[in-house]
Amino acid sequence: MTTTEAPAPPDVRLPAAAAAARTRHTLFRVLATLARSIAIFVPVFLVATFVTFALRSLSGLSPARIQLGEEATPEAVARVEAQWGLDRPFLVQYADWFGGVLHGQLGTSWTNGADISTLIGLGLGVSLSVATFALLIGVVAGFALGTLAALRRTTWVDRTITGFVTVISVMPAFVVGIVLVAVFAVGLHLLPSAGYVPEEQGFGPWLAHITLPAIALSFDVVADVARQLRTSLIAAYRENYVTGAVVRGLSPRRIFFGHVLRNGLGPALATLGLKFPALVGASVVTEWIFGLQGFGRFANDSAQAGDVPAVQGVLVVSIVLVVAFNLIVNLVLARVTPASQRGV
Numbered sequence: 001m002t003t004t005e006a007p008a009p010p011d012v013r014l015p016a017a018a019a020a021a022r023t024r025h026t027l028f029r030v031l032a033t034l035a036r037s038i039a040i041f042v043p044v045f046l047v048a049t050f051v052t053f054a055l056r057s058l059s060g061l062s063p064a065r066i067q068l069g070e071e072a073t074p075e076a077v078a079r080v081e082a083q084w085g086l087d088r089p090f091l092v093q094y095a096d097w098f099g100g101v102l103h104g105q106l107g108t109s110w111t112n113g114a115d116i117s118t119l120i121g122l123g124l125g126v127s128l129s130v131a132t133f134a135l136l137i138g139v140v141a142g143f144a145l146g147t148l149a150a151l152r153r154t155t156w157v158d159r160t161i162t163g164f165v166t167v168i169s170v171m172p173a174f175v176v177g178i179v180l181v182a183v184f185a186v187g188l189h190l191l192p193s194a195g196y197v198p199e200e201q202g203f204g205p206w207l208a209h210i211t212l213p214a215i216a217l218s219f220d221v222v223a224d225v226a227r228q229l230r231t232s233l234i235a236a237y238r239e240n241y242v243t244g245a246v247v248r249g250l251s252p253r254r255i256f257f258g259h260v261l262r263n264g265l266g267p268a269l270a271t272l273g274l275k276f277p278a279l280v281g282a283s284v285v286t287e288w289i290f291g292l293q294g295f296g297r298f299a300n301d302s303a304q305a306g307d308v309p310a311v312q313g314v315l316v317v318s319i320v321l322v323v324a325f326n327l328i329v330n331l332v333l334a335r336v337t338p339a340s341q342r343g344v
Helices: 013-059 063-068 074-083 090-102 116-151 156-169 173-187 203-237 240-247 252-281 284-289 295-305 308-336
Strands: none
Touching: 013 090, 013 308, 063 074, 116 156, 116 203, 116 252, 116 284, 116 295, 116 308, 156 203, 173 203, 173 284, 203 252, 203 284, 240 252, 252 308, 284 295, 295 308
């Protein structure tokens, strides 16, 4: 009598091992991207801060001229500059200033003697609120328009969206802001026309005060994201892997989300790397229109007053914002897009 052996049960450890290997690979890729970004950030930050600090010597400005006026005697100028430590060697001044930057201390204002870190922090909170909301509006609207245009390419929908984003891309933010105030604040009385309310005083009032300036700033983001996404999605549809997916009988939805969108996200996400810092730093006109004491307005006022330490602080914060947000974008790209996973 012969006996047949029962078939061996499938090894359930294989899927778990494969999942663990994928997790380790993803973690390694993210850590490698982080290490590369930090390796680039450190020398860039050192060079940028050195050049930023050297601006004071190149500008020829002095706190004595601001405090005493242009008619001050050389002795009075020398006395005031000695009080500010400007009579010391340049490298000694830079070392002290850079040490303060590493501890979050950006110096003291020449015009009013206030702590620059505190002044920038107050303005930066306003600008970050508006810029973050503007970026959110731009990403949502831009992705929706770009995706719709790509899915309906060469149709009237595509042509309409392309024309719309072209128009809004050339509309200055201050013109959009004035129109928004005239329509929604003055005409319809739906939203406040100016001012800012911190989030601690209520989410509703805070959101109401940042909505109009955020919409005014978001038009450029909407246009850039929509155009980049449309172009990259259409290019992805022409790739061989999409043709292969169609031949295998995959559904259009699965092809789009599993292949086209993941491979087409890269350029649109890379665009955001420069958009967010630009929204924070270049919003001075919008802040004037809506009566906001933000980061951009502080930078403009400091430059007009010749307050060199404040301008230096603004530049340092701008550098940190650019590098930090680009680092976030690179990490997202390393996690999301297949091209970055292959090291392309």
